[in-house]
């Protein structure tokens with residue numbers, strides 16, 4: 125066990141506000157594990173929400189654990205933050221998984237903790253290992269052999285039903301507990317081989333469950349913000365979007381609750397970060413921002429939709445000290461924006477950039493995807509032309525403005541209308557990225573690109589089945605070379621997962637009933653491809 129790790133955890137705890145320290149006596153100890161670093165995990169609002177929710181139950185003590193690969197002694201057990209206990213001391217290990225590339229960290233976490241990797245190999249001596257998160261809701265199968273149960277839906281809907289079963293059965297025989305858990309809504313127990321799909325669960329009234337920063341720390345990416353979720357789900361239905369499909373329907377928090385949460389947050393931080401997939405869709409967004417400003421709050425919003433983009437929202441953001449505005453056109457050509465159903469035109473995008481510049485906000489970030497269905501090099505030229513036009517607008521309105529682009533390859537996601545579509549070949553993605561790199565940085569436009577090679581890996585995992593677990597378990601190091609070696613060792617045809625699938629193809633995630641009829645997804649796909 126690393127003394128350095130204990131020292132580091134204690135130092136971090138000493139800089140936190142809101143940490144919940146509970147006595148273990150008579151309680152179910154749950155380790156809430158974020159399979160990435162403290163720095164990344166502590167900016168994840170889902171983690172804060174589940175931590176608060178679990179600790180709100182008298183019969184539970186919940187402590188956090190993270191995966192710090194830097195400086196970690198090989199095979200040293202992972203320790204919880206709050207009491208510095210190894211994970212093997214906990215009755216339940218609950219993983220909060222937000223992205224596919226974190227799947228790689230699950231295997232070393234379990235291995236380092238001396239817990240059998242496969243659910244089938246665990247017995248009454250071992251903790252119950254569970255997981256939830258957006259990728260799990262969409263497609264739990266690549267990880268399902270590792271987990272005793274997976275939560276298909278929102279934690280606020282599933283945990284209140286699950287905890288009484290846990291309380292009652294945690295000290296009983298494991299197979300009895302698993303049987304009881306398998307009968308609950310939204311709980312997928314792979315070893316129980318359910319015969320009917322698991323129905324995704326969601327809460328109808330968000331106001332019943334606050335989702336705000338519960339621990340304040342400067343040692344995280346968004347450490348200067350008090351985060352508040354203002355809505356969940358999104359009605360725009362962009363055809364590639366996992367959020368839109370895994371968190372239906374769109375729901376909003378009430379003004380009264382949001383103001384009360386902000387009041388509390390301002391005791392800790394001067395700036396409030398409003399979180400949601402399309403924040404400007406909140407029906408009272410203008411009033412909310414005006415009131416937050418009257419309370420003296422600085423403001424930050426993750427990203428805004430290009431349209432509608434209210435001047436009042438932008439004004440309040442500017443007055444609230446927002447340094448950067450992020451917009452997501454996603455595609456450069458009108459043709460592709462129609463295919464993905466983005467619902468915005470070039471004029472809308474340029475007009476939005478003009479509005480941002482008018483408010484004196486000097487930094488603009490734009491999100492684009494490459495490798496979208498039917499994309500050609502000409503579509504990339506349209507990104508370049510659009511961005512250059514946008515830069516001219518910014519420069520005309522004010523000097524010293526900065527424009528940056530975040531570019532990510534399109535990855536087909538389970539449960540979306542694009543779930544059957546292929547990823548663009550690596551060579552194509554690299555060439556299109558080069559087109560952007562050659563034209564934009566020389567004009568003073570900053571470019572940040574996600575690695576096409578890792579995006580391909582992400583594509584395999586997002587449409588993966590249970591065979592992927594063997595690959596994850598076989599990896600000797602988390603690197604592209606490690607991935608390729610493991611794929612080879614397991615004789616897995618990874619091309620299958622990134623190629624076009626026929627809509628009659630049986631889907632690995634057919635075990636999930638997301639609430640959207642497959643026929644509806646097929647119809648949307650047909651509409652997209654005309």
Ligand code: SF4
Pocket residue numbers: 358359360361362365366367368401402429
């Ligand atoms: S607007 Fe954003 S969150 Fe909503 S569906 Fe489109 S991409 Fe997804």
